Amino acid sequence: LLARFMxxxxxxxxxVLIWGHGGVLSLGQGVFFGIGGYAVAMHMKLVALGExxxxxxxxxxxLEALPWWWQPFASGWFTLAAIAILPATFAALxxxxxxxxxxxxxxFALITQALALAFSTxxxxxxxxTGGFNGLTDFSEVFGQPLAMQSTSDMLYWLTLAILCAAFVxxxxxxxxxxxxxxxxxxxxxxxxxxxxxxxxPLKVFTFAIAAFLAGIAGALFTLHAGVIAPPxxxxxxxxxxxxxxxxxxxxxxxxxxxxxxxxxxxxxxxSSAFPEVWLYIMGxxxxxxxxxxxxxxxxxxxxxxxxx
Numbered sequence: 001l002l003a004r005f006m007x008x009x010x011x012x013x014x015x016v017l018i019w020g021h022g023g024v025l026s027l028g029q030g031v032f033f034g035i036g037g038y039a040v041a042m043h044m045k046l047v048a049l050g051e052x053x054x055x056x057x058x059x060x061x062x063l064e065a066l067p068w069w070w071q072p073f074a075s076g077w078f079t080l081a082a083i084a085i086l087p088a089t090f091a092a093l094x095x096x097x098x099x100x101x102x103x104x105x106x107x108f109a110l111i112t113q114a115l116a117l118a119f120s121t122x123x124x125x126x127x128x129x130t131g132g133f134n135g136l137t138d139f140s141e142v143f144g145q146p147l148a149m150q151s152t153s154d155m156l157y158w159l160t161l162a163i164l165c166a167a168f169v170x171x172x173x174x175x176x177x178x179x180x181x182x183x184x185x186x187x188x189x190x191x192x193x194x195x196x197x198x199x200x201x202p203l204k205v206f207t208f209a210i211a212a213f214l215a216g217i218a219g220a221l222f223t224l225h226a227g228v229i230a231p232p233x234x235x236x237x238x239x240x241x242x243x244x245x246x247x248x249x250x251x252x253x254x255x256x257x258x259x260x261x262x263x264x265x266x267x268x269x270x271x272s273s274a275f276p277e278v279w280l281y282i283m284g285x286x287x288x289x290x291x292x293x294x295x296x297x298x299x300x301x302x303x304x305x306x307x308x309x
Contacts, residue, residue, distance in 0.1 A: 003157045005265045006164050007221035012246050012257040013167050014211030019243070020251035021175055022207050023187030024104065028112030029215050029242050031119045032087035034234030036216030037223040038123075039086065041136035042070055043079040048140045056138075061128035070129070076143050083220045084213055091212030092205055099201045099208075104190075113236055120235030135230025142224055160221050167214055168254055174210075175254075183207060237280075244287045250299030259298060 011033055018024045045055045054066060072078045094115070098108055123130045130136075145152045174180055186193045186200035193200055223229040232238070241264075249260020264286075272279040294300055 001266075001269060002262075003160050003225045004222055005262050006160045007218045007225060008242075008245070008265060009218075009258045009261040010160075010164050010167050010221070011215045011218035011242060012249070012261045013164075013171050013254055014214035015242060015246045016251060016254050016257045017171055017175070017183075018207050018211045019246065020253075021180065021187065022183050022204060024204060024208065025109045025243070026112045026208070026211070027109050027236070027239050027243065028114075028116040028119075029211070030116050030234040030236075030239035031112075032091060032212035032215035033219035033222070033238075033242075034119060034123070034229065034231075035087045035090065036083045036219030037229035037234070038130070038136065038219075039073065039079055039082045039216075040142070040220040041139070041223050041229045042073040043076065044139040044142055045136055046070065046074045047076075055131075055136075057131045057134075058128060063128050067129050083216050087216030087219075088209045088213040092209040095208040096201070096205045099204045113239065116234070116236045116239045120231040123231040123234070131230070133231055135228060135233070137228040137230075139227055147224075147227070156221070156224050160225070163217060163221070164258070167217075168258070171210075172254055179203065241283060244283055244290075246297075247287060247290050248297055250297030252296060253299030256297050256299030263298075 011029060015026070015029065018026060049055065054063060058066070073082070098104075098111060103111070123135070124133050126132070139147055141147055142152070142156075145155070147153075175183075182193065182198060182200075182203055186198075186203060190200050219229070219234075222233075245261040245264050246257045247260070248264055249258065250256030264283075268279060268283075271282060290297060
């Protein structure tokens with residue numbers, strides 16, 4: 001469980017970058033999380049097959065040949081590249097079309113939410129090639145290592161922790177650089193930044209792509225730990241929950257986002273098991289209380305209340 005939550009915290013660091021310091025609220029991070037998760041899941045499904053075989057759900061759906069866009073994922077190196085490059089590239093193209101036309105604020109949030117809904121709907125509707133509502137599961141090995149072995153679980157745990165630490169250091173360094181200063185300046189006064197001769201669009205596109213890059217890696221790691229990736233994990237509701245993790249911890253604080261992600265998900269695992277029907281109401285109430293009473297989250301209760309890095 002802790003490994004899963006650490007994977008989610010990697011995504012949360014990206015949200016601190018784009019939402020806390022960039023002022024861009026994305027309600028569609030589940031899309032990039034899902035791209036990374038489905039990429040590694042497709043690879044694991046393919047390596048478990050014999051020559052000429054198809055995944056079980058494709059057989060049940062009547063397919064006679066593997067879809068062309070599945071075939072490259074038989075390569076481990078292609079899969080590793082896709083986990084990082086596909087989410088970042090898609091995010092860069094998508095955000096450029098939005099930011100180039102100077103769309104932002106609430107409109108951007110709604111567009112990303114619609115993107116999450118469209119993505120999950122597409123996955124469900126293409127049962128024969130995506131596994132539909134049930135998604136992809138029943139994995140046996142990853143990159144030649146049996147998932148059932150304790151040594152593999154330990155390796156994945158330490159790998160997740162190492163990537164989380166690397167992402168923390170990388171984002172912290174970025175925020176303390178000149179780019180981080182410009183990002184916060186564009187957040188607080190975009191027109192003034194333009195007047196000073198800087199174009200905020202490439203900066204926003206770049207940071208949004210970085211957040212998607214982290215989300216893709218998080219999705220892949222989560223899939224390895226959980227053993228499943230499905231539309232309910234990448235749609236509108238989980239995308240909103242990702243925002244709540246960061247809001248609880250503190251959207252300006254990297255450490256706060258990690259703590260908030262761990263705390264909310266540990267609470268979710270405990271509460272939703274006992275009272276599954278009330279968990280979403282608890283999440284909604286928690287978000288309202290944090291926004292109204294603790295706008296800087298848990299990080300605002302400790303030293304450096306006004307500090308953003």
